[in-house]
Each structure stands twice: as structure tokens, then as C-alpha cells.
Amino acid sequence: MDNLKEQLPNTPPEGTTWEVELKKVGFVRRLLMGRHWYGADWWFVVISSIAVLAFIIVAIAPGLFAPYSPDALVGPRFLAPGAYAELSVLVVPQDSKVNQLEDLAVPEGADRPQIAVVQDVPTSGDLNTQAQAIDQELKNQPAGLRLRPIIDRYASLDEALQAVVEGKDIAAVIQTTEYKNSHAQFPTLREAASLTGEKVAGGFILGTNDIGQDIFSRMLWGTRIALIIGFSSSLLSLFLGVPLGLLAGFMGGAFDRLLSLVMDSLYAFPGLILAIAITAVLGPSMLNIIIAIAVLYIPTYYRIVRGQTLTVKEEVYIEAARSIGARRWDILWRYIFPNVIPSVAIIFSVNVADAILTGAGLSFLGLGLPPTMADWGIDLARGQRFIQSAWWMITFPGLAILLVVLSFTLMGEGLTEIFNPKLRDR
Amino acid sequence: MSDDILYSVHNLSVDYKTRGGAVRAVDNVSLDIRRGEILGLVGESGCGKSTFGKALLRLHDGPASIPEGELWFDGRDLMKLSINEMPAIRGAELGMVFQDPMTSLNPVQSIMEHLTETIQAHEPKVSNAAARARAEELVERLGIRHERLKEYPHQMSGGMRQRVMISLALALRAKLVIADEPTTSLDVIVEAKFLDLLKELREEFGLTILLITHNIGVVAEICDRVAVMYAAKMVEVGTAEEVFAQPKHPYTQGLLKSVPNINMGEGELYKMGGEPPSLLHPPTGCRFHPRCPAAMEICSRIEPTFESVAGDHMAACWLYQKQTDSQASTRKKANLG
Amino acid sequence: MSPIALIALIIGVPAVLLLAYVLITGSSGLRRYILTRVALTLPMVFILGTLVFFILRILPGDPVSSALGPKGTPEMIAHIRTQLGLNDPLIVQYGRFLKNMVTLKFGNSLVGGHRPIIDEMSERFPATLELIIPASILALVIGIFGGTLAASKRKKPTDYGFRIFAVFIYSLPVFWFGLILQLLFGVKLGWLPISGRIDPIIGTTLKTYTNIYSIDALITGNWPAFWSVVQHLILPVVTLGLIQSGLFIRMTRANVIETLQADFIGAARARGIREHVLIYKHALKNAMIPVITLIGLQVAILLAGAVLTETVFSLPGMGSYLVERISARDYNAVQSVITVFAMLVAVISLAVDIIYSLVDPRVRY
Secondary structure: HHHHHHHOOOOOOOOOOHHHHHHOOOOHHHHHHHHHOOOOOHHHHHHHHHHHHHHHHHHHHHHHHHHOOOOOOOOOOOOOOOOOOOEEEEEOOOOOOOOOOHHHHHEEOOOOEEEEEEEOOHHHHHHHHHHHHHHHHHOOOOEEEOOEEEEEEEEEEEHHHHHHHHHHOOOEEEEEEHHHHHHOOOOEEEEEEEOOOOOOOOOOOOOEEEOOOOHHHHHHHHHHHHHHHHOOOHHHHHHHHHHHHHHHHOOOOHHHHHHHHHHHHHHHHOOHHHHHHHHHHOOOOHHHHHHHHHHHHHHHHHHHHHHHHHHHHHHHHHHHHHHHHOOOOHHHHHHHHHHHHHHHHHHHHHHHHHHHHHHHHHOOOOOOOOOOOHHHHHHHHHHOOOOOOOOOOHHHHHHHHHHHHHHHHHHHHHHHHHHHOOOOOO | OOOEEEEEHHHHHHEEEEEEEEEEEEEEEEEEOOOOOOEEEEOOOOOHHHHHHOOOOOOOOOOOOEEEEEEEEEEEEEEHHOHHHHHHHHHOOEEEEEOOHHHHHHOOOOOOHHHHHHHHHOOOOOHHHHHHHHHHHHHHOOOOHHHHOOOHHHHOOOHHHHHHHHHHHHHOOOOOEEEEOOOOOOOOOHHHHHHHHHHHHHHOOOOEEEEEEOOOHHHHHHEEEEEEEEEEEEEEEEEEEHHHHHHOOHHHHHHHHHOOOOOOOOOOOOOOOOOOOOOOOOOOOOOOOOOOOOOOHHHHOOOOOEEEOOOOOOEEOOOOOOOEEEHOOOOOOOOOO | OHHHHHHHHHHHHHHHHHHHHHHHHHHHHHHHHHHHHHHHHHHHHHHHHHHHHHHHHHOOOOHHHHHHHHHHHOEEEEEEEHHOOOOOOOOHHHHHHHHHHHHOOOEEEOOOOEEHHHEEEEEEHHHHHHHHHHHHHHHHHHHHHHHHHHHOOOOOHHHHHHHHHHHHHHHHHHHHHHHHHHHHHHHHOOOOOOOOOOOHHOOOOOOOOOOOOHHHHHHHHOOHHHHHHHHHHHHHHHHHHHHHHHHHHHHHHHHHHHHHOHHHHHHHHHHOOOOHHHOOOOOOHHHHHHHHHHHHHHHHHHHHHHHHHHHHHHEEEEEEEEHHHHHHHOOHHHHHHHHHHHHHHHHHHHHHHHHHHHOHHHHHO
């Protein structure tokens, strides 16, 4: 039955040429016709390629996408995603020079600043405490400034804010959350700092971590590290494993047997554990992780390439080529190499996925990167300590790992089906 | 339909979905199989004979489908049954023997298990012991010692395996056995023994056999009637004497001429020109016309109908058609029965 | 009797008896195959051990000075190095290493109480066993069932669903998955405990023989303890097992699909054998055979996953032991643990190959 499935027309009466080309069709053709032929697998490859591309772009220039630097302490600690800290903030007119409470200090004898608050709300108490504390400090300074604000109480938030707009009060002190609700109605006002001088911040898309860094930014910056580790180690493995495989397959003999024995033993060994051992000795640094992970995957490339080389070597046309006197190098290059490339491409994408997972695992265990770097594994380890209170610290970095790894794996899956449905080796 | 016809196929077509489009592997083929006969179905590889054979059991792989046709087996049209009713008929009334007995047997199952499973699949009430007894009795008749039943397929020779296949087909006394290239993987001596066995079985069990093969020699040896297929179409049917002595269709003639014969001299080997056509875009009119030494103008335009040439000897060729141009252009689905 | 010895006896004695039975009753072909495999395992263990040895010795980084830290004066370092034999020529060290490996003398821990490493390991090993065995079983069950189901409904939604699930699971970081389960079932829903092997209070009532708490609880009829252990095991086992199942699903599915295309399936169908019998009996039996060898390969991934899972769930097993010892710069322990892992992988590979030869009749004769 198989010979019916793809027949070449030999005497095409009105035969269309694309059928004749069917067998000789190249990679690009296959890709384009793929949607029709390969069904879901084609979609896998396309979607995951787009995702991978997106990740690469983010990795190259995280600064373009991340609102903050990963190390910057941008807000209160343990802020839930999208939440605002319940702080008392200073609200001033847009053009005001006042940025913090201290700015309201005036020389002895000058008009005391008037500050609006809402009645029956604890903010006035906070204001008093803060003002007094600042005042004490100021008293000890030679500049002769004092901070003793006059507190105007208003019945409602809107009235208090209106007073600032009209200039009756120089500033208002209200709760952040309440301000968020109303601030659209008062476009001429802005938030200055909180009473305690912290930058008023909130509304971080994914929240903040245990020391106040923005999780979203760290997620984006983490992409760079993950992809660097993934690609570098995979490329290293490739450039070591593929030539070794080609050589071993082509040359055979004792060299092949010995190398294969070593590679098989390495291959059978738990990857993570070997990586742990290597980094343990070399010490934590990005380069060492890359080397450790690279070592893990050399056997995979080696085996596949060697296997393919052996198969191709036995095919008759190699003998034919040799009988014509083609040089060994030519044989290698022209016949064996092109057959090997599709398999290597598949392995590479799965390899990157795995390398990222292993790298994250290593840093999660604290054995990889120095803890100051913005890496997903490190963030997860940190988050574990606060799992009871700050669920967002572990959810998002892990999600990032999942998405990146998934993209590469899907790509590998799809490519496997397209290039060679029988190929099942990892 | 007369009583001596066991299986009457009317206008059967089988389509295959391929990347290039739908291929019609069997195109409007009709055939009668008479009770107790050995009917040979010949043709080149890819002409559709295997597909035809499988379709008789409504067995097909994923991409294949049967868009039209009637399968009148023993008084009922199998096409009218739901596909779930077919397993009861397969093996019990219709049997099939495949080309390669090594791959047709489950490598991790013993021969005995193959047999008892088949028996119990159709007669669930049969106990294990009874099934085993029946299996032993069955294979004795076919020349297999029952000590060998506990062995696995890879431990047996090719000829022995093929006997196992027949015994599986006969386990439930099937009325019609379809043998798809059964001797292609056997050497000549084993093949001869196998063919003798088939003849004996026909005598003893009243078996009807459809023998599908590309080997004319085999057909000449044991077949009562012969059917010839070319490019998914039936081109000639007749008794063995008729077809061998007076082949009507040019393709049959060419086929017979190509058989090497020990009395030939050097350089006499006849080769038919051309190659089998693509079924994706078959030739217009008669499919054989590009290679036919007797092709006429009409052959490239209109397809000849399959009709009687001399009594029960039928062929599809313009050389014998009695219709005129205009009559032939109205394509009627002939009812051959 | 130490827990490790007990476990070794429980598993080892029946295994050896079974092996003897097979060797005696099996054919000469089978006997030859098994003996060859056993013979090949030894070099593999040696190679791995050697690799470990050289990695830890040749690569830069001095274990002793790391262990002593800034307090270590050059004299102290030199003295301890000589004591540990680290200044001897590499060959001598290697020889000593081999000898120790064969006799299972792992030496003492470099830090802390300087306890014999083998004692520490035998305390930790049962916890790992208690984790990986149920996890493997779970993975196999899900994998085989899911893979076959997916193959039987090929190209339909169920198939794609399982494939996506398998790829998804494979991409899931095992430690993150554990954390999420902890979050969901431990913190948010409060149904299950998130760390440890057993409730500490109930744990004091448990008398341990094998140190596999679940078995010990069963033996002593201590139901509260048993229940507590099970509760503590659910999340880690599900974490590890589910992640493992991904590969099994893919492999089983691929194998079953390929087997279903084989001729003998078509021949059986022609005999009237029904579809579901074809799939679940014939195809599965044939497809399972390569999956068995996959189990052998999976052990490596299983152990790696165990390291991470034990860390997430604070289970005192070999995996977390390894991580602790590395942070503590205890190179002796690290080396020993890795060697033990290597041996474990080799032994399990061997067992898998032998089982394979028993299952596939083609190999036997």
C-alpha cells in the first residue's frame, strides 16, 4: 500500500510540476506546505518559535521592557501584585516644590504650614508623630527650621483635596488607597513621598519581594541569565559532542569503543547530580554553571551523531563515493554531515530547555550563581521561605521558567514530528 | 444472484488520502467469486489487488475509505453492516492469509495462544482446554506436530509459519479465504508444497480461495479462474484455460509474454514498454493506452466498459467493444452478476 | 541492625534467589546474556567512580582549605591534607579510592561530628526510597495508561490533550511544581502538611527498624503514625511522580502507535479480534518492552528529581544530604554520595536489563 501514497507521475498527461518536486522538496517548501500536511505539529513549531523569539528579544534588552532595574529597591516589601501599601502619603499640587514632609519645615516665626487631613482617620495621628519626630531633629540643627504644621480637619476626602487645590492648605495627608480612588478628579495634584519618606509606590504588576524589589522586572531580567546559560551550555555541548560523535562513528575501532564507554557511563548518570558535583568543586559563577551543564549534554550529541554517522557510513553510496576516490573529508562533509543536521537541531532545542531547567535547579539549591544575581532559581529559593505570606514570590519566577522551557520543548517536539516521525531519541 | 456465487462484488471503489490528494486505488471493480473455486487475481505491484482483497473484509488502514460499492457475501451486503459487526464475520466466515508470515504473527505470543485466542474471540463459551484441543486437531491436519504449538513465531521456518497462518484462517471453518501474495516470501520448493496444500484444503473443506499474486506461474498451477487488474481497474476475467490460451486484453497478453520460460533462447525476454501510471493523475480513457501496442484513437478519449467478450470471458478493451462512440460516452454502471 | 543492611536483605535475598532460579531453569542463551550483563556492569561502576574521583581531585579547588575556611593556617591545612592522604601521588590516592569503593568504606565526614559517612547515609537512604518508589509507580501507571489511551484515540482531542500534558509536565520545573502544590494544598487549603516525613509528635511514638517510616508503622501496627506518614508523602510523591510520567506517556504512546501499524495487528484484525483487545492486549504488550528499558534510564532523572523534591519538602533523604554536604564543603561525603548514586544507577540498569530479557522471548533463545 505504501507505494500508492506518494507516487511520481511518469507520463503526466497534464501533470502539474509540483508533484514531481514532492520528493525533492526542500525545507522551506515543507515549512510552508506544513500547515496543510502536518497539522497540529506545524502549529507547535510556529507558536513556539514566536515565543522563543520573544524571549530572546526580552533577554537582549530587558531594560526596554522592565519598568525597574532588578536590583533597585523600588517599593515596600511583600507587596501583593497590584496592591498599594497602606501608607499615609503627602499629596501636593503638581508644581509644588514639596516632596517630603521635611520640605514643609519653615524658619522659626514664619507662617506655619497648613496641612489638610480627613476627620476621624488615623492619618492625623501619624502626621503628628512624624512631624514631631522631624521637628526634634530640626531643633538640633543650626538652620533654625521648625516643623509644626497646623492641621485642618475636613469632613471628607474630596474637601481635603479641594482645599489643597485652592491653596488653603499647602499639602494633604491621606491614605494611599483612598487617594487612588479619587485622584482622577484632581489632576492638578500629585503624590509626594509617604510620611516615613518611602517612595510611594504600589501597583507593581507582580508585587515585590522580601526586600522591596519589583518581581516583574526581576522576571524580565532573569530571562537574560536563563537564556545565556541555556544557549551557551548547549552550544558548548554541541561543539564538543558533534565532532566527537562524527570522529568516533567514522573512525571506529578502539577509539570509538573507549569513547563510547565513557560517554555511555556519563549519559546514564543523573545529570543534575553531576552538575552539582562540578559546580561544587569549581565554585559558583555563571561560567562554571555553563561548563557543568555543557558536560552533561555532550553524550547526547555524541550518541546521536555517532549513530547517524554509522548508519550513513554503511550506506552503499559512501562506498561508491570512496571508490571514485573521494577524500575522506569530503565524504564526511558532503554525505554524513547534512543527514545529521536535522537531528542535531532537534536535540539542540530540547537541550536548551533542559539546560535552563538544570540551571534553575542549581541556583534554587544555592549551588549555582552568586545570590545577588537576578535569577529565577534564586528568586524561587528566596520565595520558599515566605510561602505562607507572599505567594506571588514563588508563583511568577517559576511561571517564567515554565514558559521558556515549554517554548523550547514544544519547538523540539514539533520539529521531531516534521523532520523524522520515527526519531525518538532525546 | 445465483447460488453458486459465494461473493459478488459490485462496483467497488477504494480511496486513499495522500498528501497530493485522494488516490483511487480500486476503481469501480466488480467481480464474482464462485463457491469452491480457486480464483487468481493478478496484476503488477500497485495495481490495487491487495487493496481489493482487504476491502472484501472491509479492512483498511486509516487513510483508506470505501466511498461506493456493494459486497454481497453469502446473501447479504456487507457494506450495509456497521463496522462493529465486521469482527464477527472476519475470521469466522472470511479469512485472510498475508504475505509475510513472520510479521503477521505476534512475536510475543505462542502459536497456541494465537489459535486459542481466535477460537475464543468468536466462540467465547469455549473453554481453554477445549480450545487447545481444537487447535491441536486443526494443525495436525495441516502437518504441524502439536508439540510445536507452544513455540514462538521466530522459532519456526517460513513454510511452517505460513501453515500456521492458514490454520488460523481455517480455525473457524471460514468459507472464503483470501490469500494475499502467500508464497512471495517462500522458496520454490516450499511454495510448491504450499500450493498442494491449498488444493487439498479445497477438496477437504470445500474451501473457496481468492489467490492474489503477481506471479503468473502460481496462478497457472492451481487457479480455476483468473482475474487481471491494471491501474485500479479490472481488465480481464475468465477461466484459466481461456485467459492463458486466448488472452484478450493487450495487457494480459503482454503479461503472459513476459514470463520467462526454460525453452526460450537468448535475448528473447519480452519486456512490456512503459511503466505503470500514477493513480493520482491516471491517463485519460483506457488506462493502458500509453503502453498498448494496439492502441486506437478512441482509447485515449473514452474508457472502455468491462463486458463479455466470449461467454463468461470478460475484458475491458475497445478492440472488442460493440458499442459505438456515443453509446460508450454514457457511462453506465454495468450490473455484472 | 542498621537500616540499610535490613533493606538490602529484604530486597537482596529474593532478588538473588530469583536470579539463581532464572539461571538454573533458563536456557543457555538466557544464562549467557545475564552473566554478560552482570559482567558489564562492573566496569561501568568503576568508570563512573573514576570520573567522580578525578572530577573532585583534578579540578581546581582545595577541599580542605575550603572546609577550614579563613581559620585554616597553612600548617593546619598541610597537616590535615597529609592526614587524609591528599598529598600522596594521584595514583596512590586512586588506588586507595578503588579499594575503599569495593569495600564500601566511605570514610568519615570532614565536618561536624566526623561521623562515619556510611552511618549518615544509611539514616538518609530510607527516606529517599520511600519517596522514589511510590513516585515511580505513580509515573508508570499514569504514563502507561495515558500513553495507551492517547494512542488509541490518535489525532483526536484526547491524544493532543495527553501530548500537550506530557510536554507541559516535562517542561515543569520539579521544584516549582512542588512549591505550587505546597502553596495550594498546604498553605491555601490547609489539607496537607508541607514538610517533613511525619508529624513530630506522632513521630516519637514510632519505633523504627528499617527507617522506612511507612513500613515501620505497618509492622508495629501504629496507625496514627502510618496515616501521618502517608499524609506527608502525598505531595512529594505526586510532585515527583507526575513530572516523571511525562516521558512515559510520550514513549508509551509512540510505541503503541508504532506497534499498531505492525502487520500482525492487521492480521489479527482480519481474524476478527476486536479493536480494544488489539490495543490493550496485543499492542501494549509489545510496546511495553522498550518502555522497560526506559525505566532504567529514568532512574537517573528520578534521582535528580529526588534531590530537588527532598529540598523543597524538607525530607531528610540522600538528595538533601548531598546538598547539605556541599554547602558544608564536606568533600568526603559528597564523593561518597555520588559514588553510591552511581552504583544505584548501575544496579538498577542491570536489573532492568535482566527483567527485559525475561519478558521478551526473542532475547531468550
